Amino acid sequence: MALRSVSRKSLCLGLAVGQVRGLQSFSLPELPYDYGALEPVISKEIMQLHHLKHHQTYITNYNKALEQLDEALAKADSPSIVQLQSAIKFNGGGHINHSIFWKNLTPVREGGGEPPKASLGWAIDTQFGSLEVLIQRVNAEGAALQGSGWVWLALDKELKKLSIQTTANQDPLVTKGSALVPLFGIDVWEHAYYLQYKNVKADYLKNIWKVINWKYASEVYEKEIP
Amino acid sequence: MAFRPLLSRTLGLTQTLTHSHSHTLTQLRGLQTFSLPDLSYDYGALEPAISGEIMQLHHQKHHQAYITNYNKALEQLQDAVAKGDSSSVVKLQSAIKFNGGGHINHSIFWKNLTPVSEGGGEPPHGSLGWAIDTHFGSMEALVQKISAEGAALQGSGWVWLGLDKESKKLVVDTTANQDPLVTKGANLVPLLGIDVWEHAYYLQYKNVRPDYLKNIWKVINWKYASQVYEKECP
Numbered sequence: 001m002a003l004r005s006v007s008r009k010s011l012c013l014g015l016a017v018g019q020v021r022g023l024q025s026f027s028l029p030e031l032p033y034d035y036g037a038l039e040p041v042i043s044k045e046i047m048q049l050h051h052l053k054h055h056q057t058y059i060t061n062y063n064k065a066l067e068q069l070d071e072a073l074a075k076a077d078s079p080s081i082v083q084l085q086s087a088i089k090f091n092g093g094g095h096i097n098h099s100i101f102w103k104n105l106t107p108v109r110e111g112g113g114e115p116p117k118a119s120l121g122w123a124i125d126t127q128f129g130s131l132e133v134l135i136q137r138v139n140a141e142g143a144a145l146q147g148s149g150w151v152w153l154a155l156d157k158e159l160k161k162l163s164i165q166t167t168a169n170q171d172p173l174v175t176k177g178s179a180l181v182p183l184f185g186i187d188v189w190e191h192a193y194y195l196q197y198k199n200v201k202a203d204y205l206k207n208i209w210k211v212i213n214w215k216y217a218s219e220v221y222e223k224e225i226p
Numbered sequence: 227m228a229f230r231p232l233l234s235r236t237l238g239l240t241q242t243l244t245h246s247h248s249h250t251l252t253q254l255r256g257l258q259t260f261s262l263p264d265l266s267y268d269y270g271a272l273e274p275a276i277s278g279e280i281m282q283l284h285h286q287k288h289h290q291a292y293i294t295n296y297n298k299a300l301e302q303l304q305d306a307v308a309k310g311d312s313s314s315v316v317k318l319q320s321a322i323k324f325n326g327g328g329h330i331n332h333s334i335f336w337k338n339l340t341p342v343s344e345g346g347g348e349p350p351h352g353s354l355g356w357a358i359d360t361h362f363g364s365m366e367a368l369v370q371k372i373s374a375e376g377a378a379l380q381g382s383g384w385v386w387l388g389l390d391k392e393s394k395k396l397v398v399d400t401t402a403n404q405d406p407l408v409t410k411g412a413n414l415v416p417l418l419g420i421d422v423w424e425h426a427y428y429l430q431y432k433n434v435r436p437d438y439l440k441n442i443w444k445v446i447n448w449k450y451a452s453q454v455y456e457k458e459c460p
Contacts (some may be wrong), residue, residue, distance in 0.1 A: 086380070
């Protein structure tokens with residue numbers, strides 16, 4: 001299934017009157033695989049709800065908040081402009097994060113779980129010791145995260161260093177550092193696993209590695225560090 | 227089912243021990259452990275508002291895990307205090323807040339719910355009913371407000387009906403993660419809390435949190451909320 005781009009059009013800011021010009025709306029990107037293709041690691045039911053309900057809702061609310069921002073800017077209504085930032089951050093972040101997440105996963109038969117080779121594999125070995133160590137640490141951070149959030153393998157594109165980060169709620173990785181590029185993220189909100197794994201987040205984290213798309217992570221890495 | 231008290235023992239802090247250099251060392255005396263309180267109703271007794279499966283997981287797995295981790299953190303705190311290891315003492319506060327908060331909040335939550343056969347959903351009479359009408363206009367308005375705040379909460383957390391025991395005013399407020407209501411104001415007493423973490427409803431309501439919030443009112447224990455209110459505002 002072809003993967004459509006994250007946004008149909010880009011968001012342009014007019015300079016003189018601070019108005020959002022040509023505001024277009026975002027739409028749900030397609031998954032490059034069937035809902036059931038990640039089983040038994042992530043159930044079809046979860047994938048369907050996660051994509052069609054959760055991600056879609058972030059997009060719907062993001063579009064709505066941007067529309068309201070457009071109006072508030074036109075009226076120079078600063079209290080509203082400021083008040084809307086929470087909804088924009090949360091829903092825009094939700095859209096950003098989930099768009100990345102669908103690309104971070106891939107069925108086993110498409111290479112899901114196959115360890116990274118080339119420069120990313122080497123960087124992981126150099127900076128963490130081994131892939132196993134990296135996995136352990138990502139799982140530990142994910143398990144320890146309080147509340148809802150994400151655990152990331154990040155590349156600092158300036159320092160050329162890998163790191164493991166967590167973000168709360170739908171905060172994108174960039175909120176932890178403007179030079180941070182997400183190689184992959186794992187959603188540890190309860191909706192990402194509860195129907196299948198119930199309270200046992202650790203089992204979800206243990207299993208998800210079987211469908212992690214290291215090829216995509218390597219592409220992102222090599223783009224920043226050619 | 228008999229309802230056991232919240233704590234099996236209380237945590238006591240001893241007097242300080244003085245060193246010759248007039249630095250003091252504080253030790254935690256008689257650290258006891260917390261344990262899971264019984265529910266005063268069967269797991270299935272809140273159906274169809276909240277499923278038996280959810281109640282069982284929520285009580286035996288989630289709440290129990292908070293207690294287990296709370297006890298562990300307090301033990302580690304005891305060691306750290308004994309060693310004068312301030313770095314660890316401070317580092318442990320996150321685990322204590324999260325897990326201790328989880329224990330506090332869920333212990334209140336089980337008391338905020340009751341089967342329909344035991345009065346679940348029956349609106350409050352007496353002084354709390356009157357206070358609600360005065361502060362919010364009507365019971366319906368309060369329910370709307372709490373449900374809206376609960377639905378809008380970003381991430382995990384709780385929505386509360388609280389009483390400011392100083393001003394004697396009712397408030398609707400939310401807390402993030404497992405933060406207890408008191409973190410929003412030292413004078414705030416929780417009358418009623420609704421858990422809006424996904425684990426509280428997902429198996430039954432999936433992503434439709436508003437439906438959970440619409441239905442939970444059928445099993446809210448207003449008698450208990452009234453008792454708490456009348457204790458503070460006799």
